[in-house]
Amino acid sequence: MSIALYSPRRSNYRWRRAADAAGAAVLSVLLLIWWLLPLYNMLLIALDPEGDTEFTGDIWPSDPTLKAFAGVFFESYWYLKDFWLQFGNSFFIGTMTMALTALISSLGSFALGRMWRGKGGTISTAALLMYTVPVYFLVIPFYLLMHRYGLIDTLWAVVAANVTFAVPYALVILQWYGRLIPIELDDAARIDGATPVQVYTRIYLPLMSPAVAVVGIFAFLTAWNEYLYQFILLSSPDSKTVAITLATFFDNEDTPWNYPVAASLIYAVPPIVLFFAIRRYIAAGLTAGGVKQ
Numbered sequence: 001m002s003i004a005l006y007s008p009r010r011s012n013y014r015w016r017r018a019a020d021a022a023g024a025a026v027l028s029v030l031l032l033i034w035w036l037l038p039l040y041n042m043l044l045i046a047l048d049p050e051g052d053t054e055f056t057g058d059i060w061p062s063d064p065t066l067k068a069f070a071g072v073f074f075e076s077y078w079y080l081k082d083f084w085l086q087f088g089n090s091f092f093i094g095t096m097t098m099a100l101t102a103l104i105s106s107l108g109s110f111a112l113g114r115m116w117r118g119k120g121g122t123i124s125t126a127a128l129l130m131y132t133v134p135v136y137f138l139v140i141p142f143y144l145l146m147h148r149y150g151l152i153d154t155l156w157a158v159v160a161a162n163v164t165f166a167v168p169y170a171l172v173i174l175q176w177y178g179r180l181i182p183i184e185l186d187d188a189a190r191i192d193g194a195t196p197v198q199v200y201t202r203i204y205l206p207l208m209s210p211a212v213a214v215v216g217i218f219a220f221l222t223a224w225n226e227y228l229y230q231f232i233l234l235s236s237p238d239s240k241t242v243a244i245t246l247a248t249f250f251d252n253e254d255t256p257w258n259y260p261v262a263a264s265l266i267y268a269v270p271p272i273v274l275f276f277a278i279r280r281y282i283a284a285g286l287t288a289g290g291v292k293q
Helices: 001-046 067-073 083-115 120-132 135-148 157-179 183-191 198-224 226-234 242-251 257-267 269-285
Strands: none
Touching: 001 067, 067 257, 083 157, 083 257, 120 257, 120 269, 135 157, 135 226, 157 198, 157 226, 157 257, 183 198, 183 269, 198 269, 226 242, 242 257, 257 269
């Protein structure tokens, strides 16, 4: 009797699970196609000898070639003669922005959330008010400020601009994440004689490593994709970045599309590598514990 009563329910449950799994698989495939379609179009253009396969409607170049990628790697195309120097400048801006943002925001969140309890929320909320001002309005003041300090046409000027815009958001994220860490760990460490620096380095920072990695990725991507301040603050050939060079391709109507697209694909590799590297670090950081220290 019980088997006869419950077998239809179990059958319906299995059908629902199978339908849910099939729907999730179809949705995942559709999203994957949607995300990869721009990269596919870029690859078509980069592999075409003339760089116009995507515009002709062909699903694959009739005579694919790596000439465009070779032109980028060996700087044989005249627009890309300083590509690796510019790539190094972009990488320097990205890594310095990531490191300074992670350092400043983690120190700020530690001070506001652990040492100045009750006041940190007000200060961090006030810092977020700068996001109500469009970045375009701050170009001239920032340019004058960098000119006064003699940082015009230097990579540090762009790093300072990126850190200025990334730190407030990162500070709020780290403060909210820091609330998940019991404050009793700090009190116990202070009772054992730990200084604030030791509490920060041995307890707070190890437990905050997943959130610090996340804000580091955010800062790196912000700097990697930023163009306005690089265009305004950098002018000499030795200080230009890949973002500025790629923008100059659009000024020349006769430029073949395969070269800038190949350069864009190569330029997109470091963020992808960094994301997968830090993703493993985030997973490892979730298992770290302050008591174990």
